[in-house]
Amino acid sequence: MIILGLLWIVVAYALAPLMWDGYARIDPALDDTPRITNTGDHHPGDPLNVELIGSEQELGDIMTAAGWYLAAALGVESDFKIAADTVLSRPDDAAPVSSLYLFGRKEDFAFEQPVGDNPRHRHHVRLWKTASPDVDGRPKWIGSAVYDRRVGISRTTGQITHVTAPDVDTERDYLFECLEKTGQLESQYIVQGFHQQLSGRNGGGDPWRTDGDLYRGVIRSAGAE
Structure with missing residues (x-):
């Protein structure tokens, strides 16, 4: 019985958490x-490397609880502000992100988490609502979590832009670490082999690499006890 008890402790408190839900x-x-x-x-x-399931309100609530901020919309005023904040090393929790497209439209939401006192480097994720809800009829949001490590020149356009870190898995993992700490995730899953192409370059010419997995999180329903 003692051996079985020790085995249960190892499985329940060591192996199971490592394997998520x-x-x-x-x-x-x-x-x-x-x-x-x-x-x-x-x-x-x-x-794409993340997916969250929950209502728009639940999505906003868990991101806020995780310490991530809704990015401002692109525009002359917001563009000028991020440029000034970058030069003057001023924090900007809601700095805009450039638009990317999926399903024929730009992201529905972009969230970010500043690093230090300068918006030239930050955590950020763009999310799109998918056409099909999950089996319970709740909205699904698929997205791309990427880390901006500095401001530089685009390799493809020559424009000033954010240069992203190549290891996108690290940003995916970090986002879910933040979400876990909120206590608002009902469950988590790894969709293995989501990507067959494991490396490439984005529109700015920055390289990226991945293990091919997509992390999925189900947000606890606002009506759940």
Whole structure:
């Protein structure tokens, strides 16, 4: 009995947390989902690596609880502000992100988390609402979590832009670490083999690489006790 008890402790408190709440192979509902976003001029963008399930309100609530901020819309005023904040090293919790496209439209939401006192480097994720809800009828939001490591010159356009870190898995993992801490995730899954292409370059010419997995989180329903 003692051995069984020790075995249970190891499985329940060591192995199980490492394996999350479950693993999943490719979900048939994802078969028609693009794997990579696009820029406005139809170049490949960033790879998709996260999916969240929950209402728009629940999505906003968990991101706020996780310490992430809704990015401001692009515009002359917001563009000028981020430029000034970058030069003057002033924090900007809601700095705009450039638009990427999926399903023929730009992201529905973009959230970010500043790093230090300068918007030149930050955590950020873009999310798109999918056409099909989950089995319980709740909205699904698929997205791309990427880290902006500095401001530089685009390798493809020559424009001033954010240069992204190549290891997108690190940003995916970090986002879910933040979400876990809120206590608002009902469950988490890894969709293995979501990507067959494991490396590439985004629209700015920045390289990216991934293990191919998509992390899925189900947000606890606002009506759940």
